[in-house]
Amino acid sequence: MADEIVLTDADFEQYRNLIYNESGINFTKTNRSILEGRLKERLRGKTGITLGSYFTTISKDKEELKGFLDSVTTNLTRFFRNQAQFDALEHHVIPELMKIKKPTGNTTIKIWSAGCSTGEEPYTIAMLLTEILPPPWKFEIVASDISLKCLMTGKEGFYADGRMDGIPDNYLKKYFDKVTGGYKVKPELMAKIRFDYHNLKNDSGQRNLDIVFCRNVIIYFDEQTQLGVVNRFWDSMASKAFLFIGHSESLFGMNTKFEFVKTEWATLYRKFI
Template sequence: MSDFLSDSDFTRIRDLIYNESGIHFSDSNRTILESRLKERLKLQNLESIGEYYKSLTKSDNELKDFLDSVTTNLTRFFRNQAHYDTFINYVIPDLVERKRQSGDKKISIWSAGCSTGEEPYTNAMVLKEHLPPDFKIEVIASDLSLKSLMKAKEGLYLKSRVTGIPDNYLNKYFTEEDNSYRVKPEIVKLIKFDYHNLKFGNDMRNLDIVFCRNVLIYFDEPAQKNVIDNFWNSMAPHSYLFIGHSESLFGMDTQFKFIKTDWACIYGKIQN
């Protein structure tokens, strides 16, 4: 047992995080939680976990900042190329054909847990590149971390962060600034960044595609089921869900269909 974080303090802080966000901290993650708590106590000039716990329960702003600090924001452009091969060669052609038949020439996509913006910008560029010019693009990007969202909105990335972007995309959709690259306004304007806690539902409806990759791993089974059910309610009758390559809906009571493509496995809400 840590002298800094007792078993009882660990339990009540862990339960608070779970109740507020659905994120589950196991014993194996205890050291991560402890380090984040030390950082917050130092910033708040507090001496004990008890004092800090009172601060968390009284201040919505501190609670948001704390939840921000315990989330891991690991991402990159074109992460998991097999997903993007599926997106380009399977999902987009299918949706375009169906949309043309219905007369609805708009693709709506949600990047849930978007971190610092690499994924939604990638998705916007891919849609811009591969959709017919008469189609409208709507990209919604959300995260639990306000700090990450502010970075995402800025659309400015160090050269070391853009190494995964194909040259044709980099030249077409970015401008170089000193040691960085900035996303061009034509892509930025396609994206709406918004704070959202996946534990709770949302008012989005008829989404054609949802990306939520490497987020479910932070939730226990009931919280995962809640998130997946909320996605189902947000998605159009014929739509697609991308989750992390190490994540699965296997064994979960869900109506999503497992889809194996030539490139990767995804899920579909197939009702028509």
């Protein structure tokens, strides 16, 4: 039974290496109990399955592997999380980009919400830009995550009452419909975001992005994987584009080409070429 599952040292090394190789997420000895708990949840109700046989299954079955990786990721988020960063987006980043892009005639701002979890971050960005961008300016948002379950929540656009904290009343009325048990994002806002599965260990294929949000994600990677992810962000971004990471995260000491930017509201990074 799942409740009887106990990770041996050998099991732990086997699973943590698979998770690292497939996703870049680094389970250390200090969070071993988290992995054990997620495995118990994953195997609950599956009779006759051992840790060894399940490892063999996920090593061969790509869909089951995706489901397993989904179960071990942490997905903590909320609307307007770290308001200071959205203030920096509104008062510094967007004006800067409009100034740069206007002479080129390109009035589309391209944004990637990487590690978007259940969608609160890209919807927050979409609401804010809808409010502040004047015609003929428009925006495109790609929201990606390794968790298929989270992506489905984002695509559905339904959030329970208890998850609506932080949304200004005028935004709540304008961009959501009240439904039983919670709120549903209005179709016109949902249409502005494309949700897509993506593993940050791989190149997303995106190019010429103006803004990348990847907040509270790289903290789960080791230094080598972090550097690879950040360098792939660089490759995906246009000249003078902006990168937002979590307020407790930093590129300090990392050999990247990004330059540190300190604004009145929050700190961020920029591709200055």
